[in-house]
Amino acid sequence: MSEIKVVRIHAGEREERTTTTGTKAWELFAEDAEVIAARVGEDLKDLSYELQDGDQVAGVAIDSQDGLDILRHSAAHVMAQAVQELFPDAKLGIGPPIENGFYYDFDVETPFVPEDLEKIETRMRKIIKEGQRFSRRVTTDADAINELQDEPYKIELIGLKGSGNSEDAAEGASVEVGAGELTIYDNVRRNGDVAWSDLCRGPHLPTTKRIPAFKLMRSAAAYWRGDEKNKQLQRIYGTAWPSKEELEAHLFRIEEAERRDHRKLGRELDLFSFPDEIGSGLPVFHPKGGVIKRAMEDYVRQRHIEEGFEYVGTPHIAKEGLFYTSGHLPYYGEGMFPALDVDGMDYRLKAMNCPMHNLIYRSRQRSYRELPLRLFEFGHVYRHEKSGVIHGLTRVRGFAQDDSHSYVTKEQAPAEIKHLLDFCLGLFRDFGLDDFYLELSTRDDSKPDKFIGSDEDWAIATKVLEDVCVDSGLELVPDPGGAAYYGPKVSVQARDAIGRTWQMSTIQYDFNQPSAERFNLEYVAPDGSRQQPVMIHSAKFGSIERFIGVLVEHYAGAFPPWLAPVQVQGIPIAERHAEYLYDVARRMKVAGLRVEVDDSDDRMQKKIRNAQLQKVPFMIIAGDDDVAAGAVSFRYRDGRQDNGVPIEEAIERVIAAVATREQV
Known part of the structure; x- marks a missing residue:
């Protein structure tokens, strides 16, 4: 040697x-x-x-991201082995790791039921206990096709590899066949017998015994290669973790997420709904949800004005040519709804507001003295999302953006981006979110046809965004290839009360739309020359609908008083006390508070329970002694209660909680 x-x-x-x-x-x-x-x-x-x-x-x-992916991919192999041992006629699709887990697709005659998943889990534990070794071997296309002649989907992937399209063959297909040599992994028993084999690029754990903790979660239908024209397969989802404690913590988070699901809470709290008669991804807000939406809009509109923005308004549709000028139809056309025929001309529902803001900027000559010029609106936009990705309020087809565009000189761009980032973070803190990191989305140089503009402009824009992000002191995560076609962007990622991450604001540096080839935006410089401004896009909430969905889950429906649809619930102990509480409620309403009185026939304890279920921040309870003393019992959402509180003090308590945006 x-x-x-x-x-x-x-x-x-x-x-x-x-x-x-x-x-x-x-x-x-x-x-x-x-x-x-x-x-x-x-x-x-x-x-x-x-x-x-x-x-x-x-x-x-094993607890690194690469390690978790390898653990979960190995668990997917064990699951597929268990399925084929229990259901010998099952044909294999693909089985990649995904966020927090894994899945594997199977072609089976009968869809899986929960009892099947229990049997598969039991068989997986047996395979894990055996300590089967993951053994890699290199093969040729011809030998693999011969060996896998009973696995039509694997053979199809091998053919796609030969055509150079394996990466786009299906979500997760790259774990099966890579760009290099073709490999098969054998699960080998301790006596040397091969228990099961699968086409895979790897890598894997050394043995199945290195899978410490796993659970199968559910099964669902999935089209082969994500194409609805293909056969529908059965997908089993699972999760795997480096320890039983981490698995239990993950399952608790899932349980907590289900409890906080904004779609469920939206129904229970009568906030919003999704009528089939209107269409998928098009929500309607009920009166209580409308209160939250209006409170958010009023607040963020005022904050924009305080930050130097001017409020504008634009229509929902425009001539198709506008979106060719902006570049959206050539580069984002699949995300827009089909054309509407209006008087023989093609119009489009707008998917973004920036082209119309550019026309406002261009409506007259601009001077450098006007810059930064900041335009803002609640622009309602429509995006042709695929039905499979629509999800409650967090992924919709019609939504309002708190959309702004800042027109600045190149020299002003860094300060404006910092101004916008500080503005965004301040807004989120006002709404109770204070755990952030930043994500910088840049151009994918290997796909030049998906981006416009010169290398020099991209380099300048990216450097400006990166410098501002670094100076913020927040964690900065790269997102290669995630930029918009017209420029790089930074997004604020916020963690909610149970640690989940949501993408919130985006700030985008755009040197393309103002260009002579697009909207030909100009300003008169100090020397009298005409110069091109830089355009900075920014949506603070992203979409109001989505942000409401996030807040419902963050607060589990228990909004802070300033956002709560009903801030105070009046609860009379007996029917004779209702008029007294209606008088208190009138005084509270004069102070701008949102108050209801429960004068139903329910007993007092049931009324308190109903107010708790509706997550009302404050209750005022009145009986004979309270009426005589001009007072109320003041009850908080968490069950604390102060008796004999004078009416004026009770009103002041609520006013103070609302004014200071307390997280009661």
Whole structure:
């Protein structure tokens, strides 16, 4: 055996080692039980990988993102093995890791039922206990096709690999066939027998015993390769974690998320609905939901004015040519609704407000003294979302954006972006969200046909956004390829009360729409020359509908007093006390508060329970003693209660909570 030199990278330390040919990656990390794979250069490898001279090898811990993906992909293989052992006629689709879990698609005659998932879980535990080894072997297209002759979907993927389209073959298909050599993974028992095999690029865990904790979640129908023209398969979803404690915590988060589901709470609290007669993804707000929506709009409109924005308004439709000028139809046409014929001309429902704001800017000559010029509106837009992605208020087809566009000189752009970012973060804090990070979306240089503009302009715009993000002190996460066609963007990602991340504001640097080839926007510079401004797009909430959905889940429907549809519920102990509370309610309404009195025949405790179910922040309860003393019992949503509170003090308590936006 000859000597080779490798670099071991572990816990941030680099160590050069001399070893011999035939040494496996696992030997470098034998003392660290958390390492389940290796990164050699830029490539992920199994721990059974044979080291080569000059390799730089880093351990992949099971709790890292790469490690979690490998764990979950390995669990998907175990699930597929269990399915085929229990249902021998099942044909394999694909089985990739996804966020927090994995899935595998199967072609079976009868859809899976919950009892089937229980049987599959039991068989998976048996396979895991056996400690089957994941063994990689290289094969050829011809040999793989011969070996997998009973797996038509795998054979199709091999054919797509040959055509160079495997990455676009289906969501997750790249885990099956990569751009390089074709490989199959065998699940090998301890006696050397091959228990099961699957086409896969890997890598995988060393053995099935390295799957510490998993659970199958549900089954659903899914079209092969995501195309509704193809056959409908059965998809089983599962989750896997590095420990039982982490699995239990994840299941608790799911349970909590279901409890907070804004669609369920929207029905229970009578906030909004989605009538079939109107159409998918087109919500309507009921009076209580309308209160929340109006409170948000009033507040954010006032904040925009305070921040130097001017309020404008634009129509819902425009001639089709406008969206060719902006570039949206050539680059975003699939997201727009089909043309409408109006007097023999094609019109479009607008999917964005910026083209119309550009026309407002261009309506007269502008001077550098007017810049930054900040235009803002609640613009209602319509996007042709696929039916499969529509989800309550968080993914809709018609929504209002708190949309703004700042027109600035190039020199003003960094300060304006900082101004917008500070504005966004301040708004979110006002609404009770205070845990953020930033995501910088940049151009994908390998797909030049999806972006417009020069390399120089893209570099300048990206650098400006990046510098502002870094100066903010917030965590910055890259999003390669996620830019809009006209420029890079930064988005604010906010974590809610149970740690989920939501994309909120976006701030986009646009040097293309103002250009001579597009809207030909100009301003007169100090020297009298005509210069092109930079356009900064910004939507603070993103969409009001979506933000309401996020807030419903963040607060589990228990809105702070300033946003609550009903801020105070009056509860008379007996019928004779109702008129007294109606008088208190009238005084509260004069102070601008939202008050209702429950004069139903229900007993007092039932009325209190009803107010709690409706998540009303405050209750005022009145009986004989309260009427005699000109007071109320003041009850909080969490059950605390102060008795004998004078009416004026009770009113002041609510006014103060609303004015200070307390998170009661």
